[in-house]
Amino acid sequence: MTAAVPSGAQPLQAPDARKPAGHLAAGENIAERKRAGAAGHRAPLSILLLNWQDRENPRSGGAEIHLHEIFGRLAARGHRVRAVVSGWPGARPSADVEGIAVTRVGGRYSYALRARRAARRALRSVHADLIVEDINKFPLYTPSWTRKPVVVLVPHLFGTTAFKELPPHLAGTVWAAERLVPRVYKRCRFQAISESTKRDLSGRGVPDGNIAVIHPGIDRDLHCPGAADARDRDPTLLYVGRLQRYKGIETLFDAFARLRAEIPRLRLAIAGRGDHARRLEATAAESGAGDGVRFLGPISDQEKVAWLRRAWVVVYPSPKEGWGLVAIEAAACGTPVVASDSPGLRESVAAGRSGLLARHGDAASWTRQLRVLLENPAERERLGRGGIKHAARFSWERAADETEAHLYETLIASANRG
Numbered sequence: 001m002t003a004a005v006p007s008g009a010q011p012l013q014a015p016d017a018r019k020p021a022g023h024l025a026a027g028e029n030i031a032e033r034k035r036a037g038a039a040g041h042r043a044p045l046s047i048l049l050l051n052w053q054d055r056e057n058p059r060s061g062g063a064e065i066h067l068h069e070i071f072g073r074l075a076a077r078g079h080r081v082r083a084v085v086s087g088w089p090g091a092r093p094s095a096d097v098e099g100i101a102v103t104r105v106g107g108r109y110s111y112a113l114r115a116r117r118a119a120r121r122a123l124r125s126v127h128a129d130l131i132v133e134d135i136n137k138f139p140l141y142t143p144s145w146t147r148k149p150v151v152v153l154v155p156h157l158f159g160t161t162a163f164k165e166l167p168p169h170l171a172g173t174v175w176a177a178e179r180l181v182p183r184v185y186k187r188c189r190f191q192a193i194s195e196s197t198k199r200d201l202s203g204r205g206v207p208d209g210n211i212a213v214i215h216p217g218i219d220r221d222l223h224c225p226g227a228a229d230a231r232d233r234d235p236t237l238l239y240v241g242r243l244q245r246y247k248g249i250e251t252l253f254d255a256f257a258r259l260r261a262e263i264p265r266l267r268l269a270i271a272g273r274g275d276h277a278r279r280l281e282a283t284a285a286e287s288g289a290g291d292g293v294r295f296l297g298p299i300s301d302q303e304k305v306a307w308l309r310r311a312w313v314v315v316y317p318s319p320k321e322g323w324g325l326v327a328i329e330a331a332a333c334g335t336p337v338v339a340s341d342s343p344g345l346r347e348s349v350a351a352g353r354s355g356l357l358a359r360h361g362d363a364a365s366w367t368r369q370l371r372v373l374l375e376n377p378a379e380r381e382r383l384g385r386g387g388i389k390h391a392a393r394f395s396w397e398r399a400a401d402e403t404e405a406h407l408y409e410t411l412i413a414s415a416n417r418g
Contacts, residue, residue, distance in 0.1 A: 331387030
């Protein structure tokens with residue numbers, strides 16, 4: 001079966017390998033390039049997205065930011081983008097979210113059961129050139145029920161980490177479902193968000209040649225250094241992210257309690273929501289951290305940036321991430337990061353240039369690394385400057401360019417394969 005090519009399209013040609021995605025020739029106007037399409041005057045694509053949640057979902061996080069930042073830009077360039085996602089109590093069954101036509105089916109735990117039928121229904125009603133499945137929690141095994149070209153977007157796979165977060169029966173289901181990914185998606189192209197995720201996929205049996213690494217970006221207009229007096233007068237550590245059991249936040253409390261015995265004015269601010277929030281509040285009190293820990297709850301993007309500029313150090317204690325978006329956002333604001341020396345975070349934190357890495361789960365290691373920055377203003381300044389340079393490498397526009405090129409390459413390969 002020959003893969004469908006957009007009607008009216010010119011013969012598809014692979015992007016010029018000599019011209020990296022995002023590159024502008026001398027005198028080339030970026031607005032004109034966007035109108036033409038970053039892949040070079042080719043017909044717009046019709047894309048069906050499959051993802052657990054959309055950005056309006058109250059429980060959305062980094063995966064949803066990543067998906068919408070990229071595919072919202074592709075929609076703005078003229079590509080037709082539709083998405084089948086899960087709903088929540090009170091959610092509209094359909095919506096336009098940043099140019100993406102969203103259909104919501106099922107809920108947090110029933111989405112995997114209902115998404116396939118909804119996706120097939122969507123494919124019957126509107127032509128799609130290809131499907132992008134974001135494997136975020138549970139794979140839908142899309143190649144088993146469609147012959148459309150499928151691109152598999154993987155932030156990260158949980159592996160045994162699932163057992164740190166979910167009840168044993170659910171964790172076992174996720175673990176077993178992920179083990180089938182190399183077999184079910186063996187003819188698909190993958191888009192990983194980090195080299196760590198690529199290594200994980202490769203180690204599971206996905207051929208290296210089928211995996212493209214496309215790093216996430218950041219909003220550079222929003223994430224930038226603040227005024228010279230933006231830092232809190234009291235030494236302040238900041239965590240921003242989900243409050244889930246597997247994130248390893250308890251290690252922060254142990255390190256914080258040790259440091260506060262030496263630095264009485266030390267503060268730890270924790271921003272975000274999650275199922276583990278109440279337990280974390282109790283653990284903070286039990287650790288001896290006392291009133292030095294402040295739980296901020298969910299905060300807006302503007303509040304987050306203000307806190308990133310206020311903090312002396314941003315902390316990221318997770319055992320495994322696909323990337324670590326907050327680490328790049330902090331770096332762009334000129335704030336150094338201390339993170340676990342774990343997959344994903346080893347890339348988003350440039351050790352010795354934008355921050356430091358500590359041994360995951362080791363409170364003594366975290367205490368040593370945090371002490372280096374809390375007691376040494378010159379080192380904080382050096383890593384802050386280095387972080388700004390590090391973050392300048394990443395933009396959502398570049399990620400959208402590279403994703404667009406990858407989608408066209410997938411369509412070409414599928415058409416050639418027949």
